[in-house]
Amino acid sequence: MSYSESWTSFHCDNPDFVVRSVPDNTSFKVNRTLMRNSEVFRDMFSFGKTGSSDLEEEQVDLHETSAVLIALLRLLHYPPAPPVLRQENENSPQAILNYKLPQRVYDLTTVIPLPLLLSLLYDLVDKYALSDAITKNLNAHLVAHAPTFPLPVYGFATAHRLDDVASEASQYLMPLASYKAEEVAVIPSVLSYHKLVRLQALRVQALQDLVFGEDIFPHGYGVCPSHQRETTALWEAKRATLASMIETVTDISGEMETVAESLPKTCKECQKACTAAVQMLAYKSRTTIRRIDQLPVES
Known part of the structure; x- marks a missing residue:
């Protein structure tokens, strides 16, 4: 199953709690310990009642659609591993002599699709205060898209203060004049745009x-x-x-x-x-x- 397919379903083998989607009236059986990968749920469990053996009594209602809850629960129960590199070490003698830039090639079946990252998963990270370990691995997936989609990755990373990711993406950008105005609009500030202008001018020189x-x-x-x-x-x-x-x-x-x-x-x-x-x-x-x-x- 590829990453793009795995975000449409959720199952927990050892549930002891229930999360219900209010808009869809759909319930998901979850594991309380794994839900603690979110600071929001960790705080909720710290102050809420615990210990009941009846799952119906151990329930929280969330105003999220089922699709959003599935993504959230998968992040908490099955945190994504970093994407798998398929190409040789970028610092090997052969790579240094044969490539202008360190083009990293990933196994695409292990990379979370960029639209899913930008439109949903990072929002869940912020909203539910997910663990640093989960965030770190999501950043690795974002970096994996930098060689192919440098501009949206740079724009998103800059807006969210992911400086290492923004720097990684900056090296793959085409000359800024080659982009359309609506494409460049993803760059969130004059300062972040100015950095690219300086970088490209200095590199050309x-x-x-x-x-x-x-x-x-x-x-x-x-x-x-x-x-x-x-x-x-x-x-x-x-x-x-x-x-x-x-x-x-x-x-x-x-x-x-x-x-x-x-x-x-x-x-x-x-x-x-x-x-x-x-x-x-x-x-x-x-x-x-x-x-x-x-x-x-x-x-």
Whole structure:
């Protein structure tokens, strides 16, 4: 059963209490101990009557629909585990050389759908004061959506002061000018928008500096005596063109790698020098500023 399906039903194996949906007149048998994952219910049980063996006497009425109660009771009785990562460690040598950003791939059957998170589950966290452990795991599910839906994740996280989640999402955003006005409207404040503007401007500048700073034969190292002039000219021409086109999501290493296609195929020195320069760009582009928590303090 996927996460999207599991939120439509609820069952408790060892109930000792009843929660009733007033709008739908539907009752759910629940476990009192597990309900204490909510501060609201914990306080209620502390001051209410306890000990009856008759479930009908052990009941509370809530003005929530059955659908909302099912979601709440599942959170309390079956707290969601963090989503399962399927991709290799983002800090492995292969990942560092091959990817501009740490793209994490999750098993989608273990990820709570984003609409369910944003429209319901976080509201229940606030309304019923759910435990920190439950909130932490919901945040992990929110982060899992950041690479695919960075703007709504950033907007929601910023509005709810989930700074770590907002920072994670900020690195995956497309250039702000590429979004429609109604899409950008999810950003809750001028300050949170300004942070993105600064981040993207600084990252573009940093990527441009990297491109201009990485030579194909740095300090004459690995120079090819037969093709030095031609190879250097190709590298210079490509980076001059690329620098004027760089955006915050540009893969500068991938773009510069195309130089290898124009180099002499049989020249091992030129091919090796190009590969080394491209790999260095890949590494440096991953370590340069890409998240709002890396922004320097404004003077």
